[in-house]
Ligand code: NYM
């Protein structure tokens with residue numbers, strides 16, 4: 001890990017149900033941070049650009065069928081393959097705004113009925129987010145927002161189960177954001193929390209590992 005006095009970028013993750021507004025909020029946050037002169041990059045998981053990401057993408061679009069545990073491990077491997085670059089970026093002082101991470105990994109697989117702790121196990125030891133912003137919205141309101149896309153998991157019944165699984169993951173690094181507010185009001189709440197954690201990390205807050 002990093003020594004306690006070392007300045008670094010913050011590891012910020014946005015989580016939430018499909019249609020909770022994560023992608024727009026990530027984009028707005030990134031341009032805000034860059035305008036403030038803060039070095040930041042936007043990442044997302046799954047990272048569909050890698051070989052593993054390609055397999056995941058085919059699964060999500062239903063052009064490939066995979067066993068539930070197998071695809072769970074692919075999502076995890078997709079984070080591991082990016083983890084050394086992720087840590088290097090943080091150490092170099094770049095703040096990372098990440099659209100989904102291990103918390104999605106556990107919530108979506110456990111929602112299928114896989115054992116919760118089994119779902120957590122493959123991500124043990126990955127860098128942990130300094131701040132998880134949970135964009136909170138009811139599954140019904142999310143579903144009413146212009147409907148879902150055509151991908152696997154994008155249906156009301158499944159999203160209700162995902163919401164319950166997310167609740168079990170919440171810890172002291174989580175901040176729940178009311179995602180039913182306007183885009184600008186949600187962004188305002190996000191920025192306040194993000195600037196605080198960026199300050200802490202620049203003052204040397206230690207990087208933690210999952211699942212501590
Ligand atoms: N998803 C995402 C998982 O099932 N496991 C994971 O580890 C991650 C990172 O992929 N419905 C699911 C959640 C989404 C889907 O993500 C694709 P997005 O952000 O909609 O492109």
Ligand code: MG
Pocket residue numbers: 018019151
């Ligand atoms: Mg989606």
